[in-house]
Amino acid sequence: MNCRDALRLLYDFVDKEAPEQDASQVEDHLKKCRHCSAKYELEMKFKQCIEQKGSLSPDCDELRNKIAVQLDDIEPAAGDIGPFGPPF
Amino acid sequence: MADQKLLEVRKRFEHEAMPHIDALMRTARRMTKSELDAEDLVQETMLKSYRFFDKFEEGTNCKAWLFKVMTNIFINNYRSKAKAPQSLTFDDVDDGFLYGQLAKNKVISDPETEFFSKILDEDVRTAIGDLPEDFRIVVMLSFLEGFSYQEIADITGLQIGTVKSRLHRGRKLLQKALWDYAIRSGFIKEPQK
Numbered sequence: 341m342n343c344r345d346a347l348r349l350l351y352d353f354v355d356k357e358a359p360e361q362d363a364s365q366v367e368d369h370l371k372k373c374r375h376c377s378a379k380y381e382l383e384m385k386f387k388q389c390i391e392q393k394g395s396l397s398p399d400c401d402e403l404r405n406k407i408a409v410q411l412d413d414i415e416p417a418a419g420d421i422g423p424f425g426p427p428f
Numbered sequence: 429m430a431d432q433k434l435l436e437v438r439k440r441f442e443h444e445a446m447p448h449i450d451a452l453m454r455t456a457r458r459m460t461k462s463e464l465d466a467e468d469l470v471q472e473t474m475l476k477s478y479r480f481f482d483k484f485e486e487g488t489n490c491k492a493w494l495f496k497v498m499t500n501i502f503i504n505n506y507r508s509k510a511k512a513p514q515s516l517t518f519d520d521v522d523d524g525f526l527y528g529q530l531a532k533n534k535v536i537s538d539p540e541t542e543f544f545s546k547i548l549d550e551d552v553r554t555a556i557g558d559l560p561e562d563f564r565i566v567v568m569l570s571f572l573e574g575f576s577y578q579e580i581a582d583i584t585g586l587q588i589g590t591v592k593s594r595l596h597r598g599r600k601l602l603q604k605a606l607w608d609y610a611i612r613s614g615f616i617k618e619p620q621k
Contacts, residue, residue, distance in 0.1 A: 351596060355570065357577050382527045382540055386603060389544045390571045393552040398453045403467055404446065407474045416437045416481050 341369040346376045354383045441478050444490045449474065451491065452498055455568050458557060459502050469506060473498040492575060496583045499565070507561070526603040546615045547606055555605035563598035570595055 346369045352358040353366050370377040452473060456466035477484070477497050484493050522528060530540060559567060569575045569583060577595075581588045610616040 351592070351599070355577070355595075379524060379527050382524075382530065385540050385544050386526060386599070387571065389547060389606075390552055390556070390567075390602060393547065393549040394556050395572050396454065396549075396553060397450060398457065400449050400453050400470075403453065403470060404449050407449070407471055408442075408446075410471070410475060411438065411441070411478055414475060414478055415434065416441075416478055417483075 341365045343369075343373060343376055346370070346373070347379065350380060350383060353380070354387055437481055440486075441481050444484075445474065445477055445481070445494060448491045448494050451573055452494060455495070455565075455573065456498065456502075458564060458568055459561075460506055461557070465506060469498060469502060472501055472505075476501065489579065491573075492579045492583055495569065495573070495575070499583050499585075523600070525600055526607060529607050543610060543616070546613075547609065551606065551609045555602050555609070558605065559598055559601055563594050563601060566591055566594040567598040567602070 346366055349358050349362055349366055353363055358366065366380075370380055449470060452470045453466060456469045456473075457463065460466045460469055473494060477494055480497075484490060526543075530543060556564060556567060556572075565584065566580060566586075569580045570577075575583065577588050577591050580586070580591045580595075584591070586594075607616070611618050
């Protein structure tokens with residue numbers, strides 16, 4: 341694998357979407373190429389940074405209770421699609 | 429519906445769907461940019477999902493199914509009709525933007541680790557919140573909720589290629605935003621032109 345192919349697969353690899361065979365070829369290339377491995381490392385750190393710092397866990401207890409109460413008044417469809425059609 | 433059957437559906441819904449309220453709310457806040465609208469959106473999503481829970485195939489990904497219901501409600505009812513598709517200045521951000529900037533910046537010894545350790549949670553959240561809606565939703569579903577490209581395509585109704593290109597552009601915009609924060613807060617000196 342050359343640098344161009346390795347960089348083409350950059351985001352697929354970082355997002356764990358690259359097919360296994362491609363991923364192992366990328367790994368082989370990264371062991372040999374400092375330039376590409378530096379780019380990969382940066383993108384992985386970037387992704388990690390967004391994942392770890394971007395996620396704010398809301399406190400939804402009140403909403404959860406509110407929804408649970410409303411479910412009592414609803415009868416789920418029993419296999420038909422209902423008068424208004426499916427939701428999507 | 430017979431009481432026994434109703435009780436079973438309710439139990440299954442509480443077990444499989446209700447635990448995802450936190451994740452739905454997290455995304456709803458960013459979709460609507462309003463706490464009240466987000467609560468309404470999640471509420472509507474849960475009630476509709478419950479009503480049509482027989483459409484959910486047991487054993488498939490319930491979280492993805494709920495997100496699909498929510499995304500549809502959002503697109504149909506919440507997204508401002510007046511808002512034209514945003515055309516953006518993302519094209520002036522190069523691929524691997526951050527890599528290029530950090531490579532030029534030779535002041536610090538381990539630029540990447542240092543850079544990311546100084547970025548604040550708040551900066552990342554603001555940067556995500558400031559993304560144009562089309563990119564923001566895809567970025568959230570991928571980075572924060574961990575959905576695969578295929579799952580995001582199913583949830584949003586987009587082609588997988590569109591999901592990838594929006595994610596790609598979203599990444600570039602986020603990198604640019606984080607770089608700008610770094611310069612504004614002074615831990616990176618703007619390179620001399």
